[in-house]
Amino acid sequence: MTGFNENNRSNNKTEEEEYWVRIMAGDKSALEGLFSLFAYELMAFGLSIKPDRDLVKDCIQDLFIDIWKYRDNKREVNHVKMYIFRSLSNKVRKEINRTIKRKQEEQLIGFDALYTQGHDDQVDEEFFIEEKTALG
Numbered sequence: 001m002t003g004f005n006e007n008n009r010s011n012n013k014t015e016e017e018e019y020w021v022r023i024m025a026g027d028k029s030a031l032e033g034l035f036s037l038f039a040y041e042l043m044a045f046g047l048s049i050k051p052d053r054d055l056v057k058d059c060i061q062d063l064f065i066d067i068w069k070y071r072d073n074k075r076e077v078n079h080v081k082m083y084i085f086r087s088l089s090n091k092v093r094k095e096i097n098r099t100i101k102r103k104q105e106e107q108l109i110g111f112d113a114l115y116t117q118g119h120d121d122q123v124d125e126e127f128f129i130e131e132k133t134a135l136g
Contacts, residue, residue, distance in 0.1 A: 016080040024071050035064050038081070042088055049092045055099075059091040 013021070016037060022030030039060070046056030063084065077083045 014080070016084075020077060020080045023067060024074055026071065028068070031064060031068050034067075034080075034084075038084060042085070045085055046088055046092050049089060050096055055095055056092060059088060059095055063088050063091055 016034060019030045019034040019037065023034065042060050042063075043053075043056060046059060047053065050056065066087075067084075
């Protein structure tokens with residue numbers, strides 16, 4: 001009788017689990033393999049969160065750079081696919097929030113510049129009136 005049990009599970013790792021173990025061991029070709037395995041799905045998933053191809057592409061690249069950069073942490077991941085997709089979701093949402101914050105700051109700076117510019121013009125006009133009055 002051959003049933004599923006934990007011993008069979010540990011001996012029969014999925015492709016992404018094999019890639020993950022190899023990445024943690026420093027195998028750069030495994031990173032490329034993992035990327036190839038999920039690239040299309042990650043793009044579709046990222047675009048479902050934010051329909052901005054460039055933003056999603058950058059987030060996917062950053063995700064795989066981070067996986068490689070932090071591989072020495074030897075993080076144990078039970079569900080590689082879930083981990084990667086959750087990480088991408090977090091990266092896309094963080095980038096959306098950064099973009100919103102940046103736009104708000106730009107609007108505030110633009111408003112301040114207009115206010116300051118108008119204020120400076122008012123000061124210049126007051127100065128001109130004072131000078132004109134003083135001259136006579």
